[in-house]
Amino acid sequence: MLRLACRVLLLATTxxxxxxxxxxxxxxxxxQTPSIFAPAxxxxxxxxxxxxxxxxxxxxxxxxxxxxxxxxxxxxxxRQGDDGREPPQVYGSLQIELAWTVVPILIVVVLFLxxxxxxxxxxxxxxxxxxxxxxxxxxxxxxxxxxPKLGIVTANELHVPVSDPAHPTPTFITLQSADxxxxxxxxxxxxxxxxVPNKTNRIWIDPQKAGGYVGQCAEFCGLQHAGMLLIVAxxxxxxxxxxxxxxxxxxxxxxxxxxxxxLFSSLSCINCHAVRGTAANGLFGPDLTHLMSRSTIGAGVIxxxxxxIRSWIDDPASLKPGALMPAMKLSREDxxxxxxxxxxxx
Amino acid sequence: MSVLADTMASGRGxxxxxxxxxxxxxxxxxxxHKRLGVMYVVSGLVFLAVAGLExxxxxxxxxxxxxxxxxxxxxxxxxxMHGTTMVFLVGIPIVFGFANYLVPLMIGARDLAFxxxxxxxxxxxxxxxxxxxxxxxxxEGLYGGGSAPAVGWFAYAPLTGRAFSPGNSTDYxxxxxxxxxxxxxATSINLIxxxxxxxxxxxxxxxxxxxxxxxxxVSGMTVIALPPLSAAQIMLLLDRFLGAHFFDTQxxxxxxxxxHFFWFFGHPEVYILMVPGFAFxxxxxxxxxxxxxxxxxxxxxxxxxxxxxxxxxxxxxxxAVGMGAPLNAAFAASTMLIAVPTGIKIFNWVATMYGxxxxxxxxxxxxxxxxxxFLCAGLTxxxxxxxxxxxxxxxxxxxxxxxxxxxxxxxxxTIFGAIYYWFPKVTGRLLSERLGRWHFWLFVVGFNVxxxxxxxxxxxxxxxxxxxxxxxxxxxxxxxxxxxxVLFQGAAILVFLVNVVLALRRGERAxxxxxxxxxxxxxxGSPPPPYNFETVPAVGSRRPxxxxxxxxxPDGPHE
Numbered sequence: 001m002l003r004l005a006c007r008v009l010l011l012a013t014t015x016x017x018x019x020x021x022x023x024x025x026x027x028x029x030x031x032q033t034p035s036i037f038a039p040a041x042x043x044x045x046x047x048x049x050x051x052x053x054x055x056x057x058x059x060x061x062x063x064x065x066x067x068x069x070x071x072x073x074x075x076x077x078x079r080q081g082d083d084g085r086e087p088p089q090v091y092g093s094l095q096i097e098l099a100w101t102v103v104p105i106l107i108v109v110v111l112f113l114x115x116x117x118x119x120x121x122x123x124x125x126x127x128x129x130x131x132x133x134x135x136x137x138x139x140x141x142x143x144x145x146x147x148p149k150l151g152i153v154t155a156n157e158l159h160v161p162v163s164d165p166a167h168p169t170p171t172f173i174t175l176q177s178a179d180x181x182x183x184x185x186x187x188x189x190x191x192x193x194x195x196v197p198n199k200t201n202r203i204w205i206d207p208q209k210a211g212g213y214v215g216q217c218a219e220f221c222g223l224q225h226a227g228m229l230l231i232v233a234x235x236x237x238x239x240x241x242x243x244x245x246x247x248x249x250x251x252x253x254x255x256x257x258x259x260x261x262x263l264f265s266s267l268s269c270i271n272c273h274a275v276r277g278t279a280a281n282g283l284f285g286p287d288l289t290h291l292m293s294r295s296t297i298g299a300g301v302i303x304x305x306x307x308x309i310r311s312w313i314d315d316p317a318s319l320k321p322g323a324l325m326p327a328m329k330l331s332r333e334d335x336x337x338x339x340x341x342x343x344x345x346x
Numbered sequence: 347m348s349v350l351a352d353t354m355a356s357g358r359g360x361x362x363x364x365x366x367x368x369x370x371x372x373x374x375x376x377x378x379h380k381r382l383g384v385m386y387v388v389s390g391l392v393f394l395a396v397a398g399l400e401x402x403x404x405x406x407x408x409x410x411x412x413x414x415x416x417x418x419x420x421x422x423x424x425x426x427m428h429g430t431t432m433v434f435l436v437g438i439p440i441v442f443g444f445a446n447y448l449v450p451l452m453i454g455a456r457d458l459a460f461x462x463x464x465x466x467x468x469x470x471x472x473x474x475x476x477x478x479x480x481x482x483x484x485x486e487g488l489y490g491g492g493s494a495p496a497v498g499w500f501a502y503a504p505l506t507g508r509a510f511s512p513g514n515s516t517d518y519x520x521x522x523x524x525x526x527x528x529x530x531x532a533t534s535i536n537l538i539x540x541x542x543x544x545x546x547x548x549x550x551x552x553x554x555x556x557x558x559x560x561x562x563x564v565s566g567m568t569v570i571a572l573p574p575l576s577a578a579q580i581m582l583l584l585d586r587f588l589g590a591h592f593f594d595t596q597x598x599x600x601x602x603x604x605x606h607f608f609w610f611f612g613h614p615e616v617y618i619l620m621v622p623g624f625a626f627x628x629x630x631x632x633x634x635x636x637x638x639x640x641x642x643x644x645x646x647x648x649x650x651x652x653x654x655x656x657x658x659x660x661x662x663x664x665x666a667v668g669m670g671a672p673l674n675a676a677f678a679a680s681t682m683l684i685a686v687p688t689g690i691k692i693f694n695w696v697a698t699m700y701g702x703x704x705x706x707x708x709x710x711x712x713x714x715x716x717x718x719x720f721l722c723a724g725l726t727x728x729x730x731x732x733x734x735x736x737x738x739x740x741x742x743x744x745x746x747x748x749x750x751x752x753x754x755x756x757x758x759x760t761i762f763g764a765i766y767y768w769f770p771k772v773t774g775r776l777l778s779e780r781l782g783r784w785h786f787w788l789f790v791v792g793f794n795v796x797x798x799x800x801x802x803x804x805x806x807x808x809x810x811x812x813x814x815x816x817x818x819x820x821x822x823x824x825x826x827x828x829x830x831x832v833l834f835q836g837a838a839i840l841v842f843l844v845n846v847v848l849a850l851r852r853g854e855r856a857x858x859x860x861x862x863x864x865x866x867x868x869x870x871g872s873p874p875p876p877y878n879f880e881t882v883p884a885v886g887s888r889r890p891x892x893x894x895x896x897x898x899x900p901d902g903p904h905e
Contacts, residue, residue: 033820034807036738047734054732058725065692069717072699076635077706086896087703091904092641100693101644101686108682111732115682116675118734123671140510180505181601183666183741187807191737192666196602197504197595201668214819218666218741218809220498222505223418226812300816321418 034187034214040234041163041205042170043122043190050118057111122190125170125204132160132171138182138195138217140324141224142286142299152247153274155286156299158232161240163206169237170206180222186215186232194219207234216300223322229300243293250277251289252344260341263334272325275345285325292346298323310339377461378876379446382468384772386443387765389472390436394758396479397431398839400424402832405796409829411817421813422496427478429499430519432753433615434526435475440761441622442467442533445561447772449537451867451874452555454546454883459539463532470529474522481518495519498811500612501582503593503604508586517586520579527576534565534572541565546866548885552905555865555888556639559646560625563653564618570657571614578607602667609660617656620752621649623720623760624691627713630767631695633863634710635702638901640694642888648687648694655684665736674733681731688724692717707861708782712763715790719755723748726801741811744804750797762789762842769846770860774872775853781845785838792834799824864889 039045127133136158137144145154160171175184175195182195184203193203207213217228235243253261261278264270270280276289291297295304298320302308312319314335315327330338373381404424407416416424446464450457458464481494495515497506506516541554541562554562582604584590591597593604632639639645658680665674695717704710726748730736739745762785770776808821815821859868868891870879887893887901 031820032818036805036807043734044738047738050732051729051735051738054729054735058728062721062725065689065696065721066718069696069699069714069721072696073704073714076699076702076704078703082703086636087701089638089899089901089904090640090697090701091638092644096697097641097644097690097693101690104686104689108686111728112675112679112682115678115732115734118732119671119675119678122734122737123674180510181502185741185807185809187738191734192740193737194666194668196667198598198600199602199668215807216809216812220422220502220505220811222510223422223496225422226418226814229816 032212032214036187038188040209040211040213041189041207043203043205044188046118046122047191050114053114054111057107061107127172127204128168128170130167130169131204132169133174134158134160134171135174135176136184136195138175138177138179138184138221139284140179140222141217141228141320143228143230144178144286147244147247150244150248152244153276153287154247154290154294156230156296157294158230159240159243160205160207160232160234161237162210162234163208165206165208168206170204172202172204175201175203181219182217182221182228183219184215184230185218186213186230188213189215189232192218205232207232210234210236210239214300224320227299227301227320227323229296231295231300246293247290249290251275252346253277257341257344260337260344263337264341267328267330267334267338269328269338288342288345290345291342292344306339306343309342310335313338313342377457377465379450379458379461379464380772380874380876380878382464383443383445383447386439386446386468386471389475390440390443393431393435393439393475395839397428397436398836400428400431402836404428405829405832407813408815408825410826411815411819411822413814416813418813419493419496422498422811423494425811426495426498426519430478430495430523431475433499433619434523435471435478437619437753437757438526438530439471439475441564441619442530442537444622444626444764444768445537445564446533448768448867449540449558449561450544451870451878452558452865453541453544453549454866454879454885455540455544456878456882458536459544460536463536467529467533467536470532471526474524474526474529477525478518478522481515481522484514484518500608501604502608503582503601504595504599506582506586506604507594507596509596517583520582520586524576524579524583527572527579530568531572534568537561537565538569546882546884553885553888556628556642556645557625557865560621560628560649563649564621564625567614567618567621567653567656571611571618574607575611578604578611581607602664605664605667606661609663610657612663613660614656616749616752617652619757621652623716623757624649626760626764626767627695627716628691629863629865630709630713630763631698633767633861634705634707634713635699636705637698637702638889638892638904640697640700642905644690645694648690651687652684655680655687659684662731662736663740665733666740678731678733682728685724685728685731692721692724707766708777708779708786709763709767709861711783711786712759712766715786716756716759716763719751719759719793723751723756726751739804741809742804743800743808743810746810747797747800747804750800755793755797759789759793762786767861768867769849770856771867771872771874773850773853774856775849776856776860777845777849777853781841781848785841785845788834788838788841792831792836792838794831795834796828796831799827803828859891862895864891866890869894 037048039048133149135146135148143156145158161169163169175193177195177197179197183192184195185192189205189207190203193201211234213232215230217225265279270282272282272285274281274287296302297304297308297312301320313328316323316325317327376382403416404421407413407421493515495518497511497516497519501519504510541558581592585592585594591599593599593601595601628639628645659677661669661673661677662681730748766777766782803821803824806821808815856872858872866883869883887905889901893900
């Protein structure tokens with residue numbers, strides 16, 4: 001009986017998991033569900049392991065209690081031809097009540113000990129010297145990403161090297177907020193950590209498979225909370241080094257882009273945006289030094305294409321209602337020039 | 347409307363029609379606990395319809411990825427108003443409305459201890475609620491068009507600060523809940539005093555009906571948990587109007603402190619809403635199983651344990667805030683522990699049914715569905731106490747599913763059960779059983795179709811409070827299913843309305859005691875006269891009407 005119950009439970013949960021983790025392949029047009037059952041880093045693996053344990057325990061409780069209830073309902077319903085007499089009145093039973101108090105307490109103790117072990121294993125991990133340090137600053141409604149030791153500043157696309165379980169090179173992330181509370185969540189890599197103003201939080205990941213992982217802000221942060229997406233690009237060590245070198249390079253600044261750069265510098269763009277090596281050193285919006293190396297704009301709401309860039313500069317609200325960047329109200333020629341300049345920032 | 351007229355005229359020795367203005371005047375100036383109770387529940391149901399429509403609009407917008415039906419600003423206002431309304435304008439008034447009506451009747455008293463304070467509590471609630479909805483017109487004040495608050499029902503700092511919430515929308519949220527909070531605390535104090543000093547002869551504390559015990563616990567929790575919220579709201583007012591910096595992070599304030607204040611109220615609040623649900627089924631299940639409640643002392647003790655433990659679990663809403671491992675573990679422990687007394691209650695209800703002769707009238711159907719759905723809610727609650735799992739699914743649709751299994755699958759189901767059970771007492775008419783069954787099955791199907799898939803969505807990485815989502819996430823199908831479930835729920839509510847209207851017009855007369863029940867309210871008229879009992883009753887056990895009906899086998903010796 002018990003074995004049968006376990007088998008049914010296992011079958012049911014497997015079916016559920018199957019439906020909720022259909023595919024993890026990245027890329028355009030392909031479904032990429034950030035399921036917690038498709039982990040790719042130690043914290044997410046550990047959580048999945050613990051989730052299974054909890055599913056089995058709670059599933060068993062469900063079967064027992066729901067089974068008893070169904071039995072009571074079926075067995076003791078009033079039937080046709082009931083004589084209308086009252087059933088025997090049972091006022092209680094000390095032994096039975098003691099049993100159903102003590103057994104749950106024991107279950108809770110076991111569950112608590114298991115949980116605590118996993119809490120400390122995940123939260124208590126100290127940084128190692130090989131770890132990559134990243135600082136992520138939440139803004140309404142985008143992510144600022146800084147690599148203090150590498151001198152890189154970018155946005156909305158976190159690049160990290162893959163971590164070999166034999167020789168882990170984890171990434172330790174410092175989370176800060178520039179305005180309200182946000183929450184950092186890449187389900188396949190780790191659980192959430194809130195991004196709280198005036199408080200510095202830390203979280204770590206060690207992705208073991210290269211690829212793209214999606215996530216988004218998980219704490220309501222105002223009008224465009226839904227439009228605050230984040231991509232984590234996990235790259236081989238060589239690819240990551242190549243990417244880092246490219247990001248470290250100063251912004252393109254040759255004669256070809258000079259006119260565009262001068263126009264850009266004369267506009268209010270530079271109050272909010274930075275292009276390293278130019279007069280533009282604003283901090284309110286994303287760093288544009290290597291804008292074209294990113295796959296999306298507007299914190300993931302649209303693809304990074306020339307047309308989208310142009311429309312964004314013209315009126316961000318048409319693509320992301322409520323975005324804090326104002327419509328720039330440029331003449332058609334100026335719009336083309338600024339767009340051309342940004343397209344050159346590879 | 348004849349029944350309402352009966353209700354209003356009853357005890358005045360007049361069946362004659364009175365002018366409507368006089369009737370209205372009677373209701374406005376009344377201090378009768380029964381009328382106030384009815385007004386609480388009816389206003390709560392009206393707000394339930396409003397908040398239900400708000401939710402439906404959200405489900406339309408979320409039915410598929412990338413829809414542009416509800417604009418983002420409106421969507422954020424919708425979930426703020428939906429949550430605030432459901433908790434403060436539906437849950438609290440309905441559970442306290444029932445308590446208003448039932449507690450004096452069940453303990454053989456003629457009214458609450460402080461009838462005028464009771465009226466104050468009701469009007470504070472009603473005007474607080476109207477103030478909240480006035481924001482739709484007046485939220486931006488002189489700035490221009492109206493706007494409802496859009497900070498979420500939890501109103502996390504610093505999003506509520508002047509810098510991020512200009513205009514007055516947030517102030518409407520703040521002030522309306524502050525006003526309602528005072529009313530609710532007043533009513534709780536009233537219930538506590540009434541229960542402690544107004545019981546009829548023979549009604550010792552050990553003989554209180556389980557419902558009254560549980561409402562005593564609920565009132566105690568309210569008196570302890572609500573003032574911290576009011577305090578935090580006053581601090582927020584100071585921040586917004588006098589330049590204080592309690593929650594102003596740009597000036598060194600603390601965003602986390604608001605969360606501690608809010609959840610120190612917010613989690614007991616869940617039990618303030620849910621224990622009355624337990625109280626309803628603890629009356630309904632024994633009567634329809636024809637058996638005394640199994641283990642009365644244990645049921646009462648478990649309620650008190652829930653009341654005490656509920657004060658120690660609040661930070662399980664904050665596992666992702668970065669409190670550190672030791673605090674996270676401590677709150678995991680207290681949260682798991684509270685599952686024990688809660689589980690005990692389920693066992694007691696099932697044991698009450700076991701060996702009974704269960705009659706599946708509509709109240710019992712709702713009570714049975716409640717047991718299964720509350721079991722699910724409780725088990726997902728235990729899962730959420732497992733901190734690493736919580737890190738994954740907090741602020742995701744898994745949590746949305748979990749607390750809707752608590753507040754709809756459990757609380758609203760028990761409220762409907764209670765309405766079917768006590769409607770005959772209040773109006774003197776029975777609701778139709780046939781329509782009741784339609785209501786029940788449509789609601790069971792609709793509820794589960796809407797909220798069960800949200801568990802999967804959460805584990806598939808879908809966060810809460812987003813007005814749209816990208817097409818490549820694979821969330822479309824289950825969102826569509828969830829949205830379709832709303833149709834069934836809406837149909838169920840319509841059937842319920844029809845049932846109520848038909849019953850009021852030409853429902854079957856109920857008589858004093860249609861369910862063959864055992865508590866004192868069934869010994870007086872339906873509806874009861876304003877003075878409740880002609881002579882103050884005297885009781886000798888927990889089930890005075892059982893004793894009357896079975897003089898050969900009274901309860902007394904068994905207690």
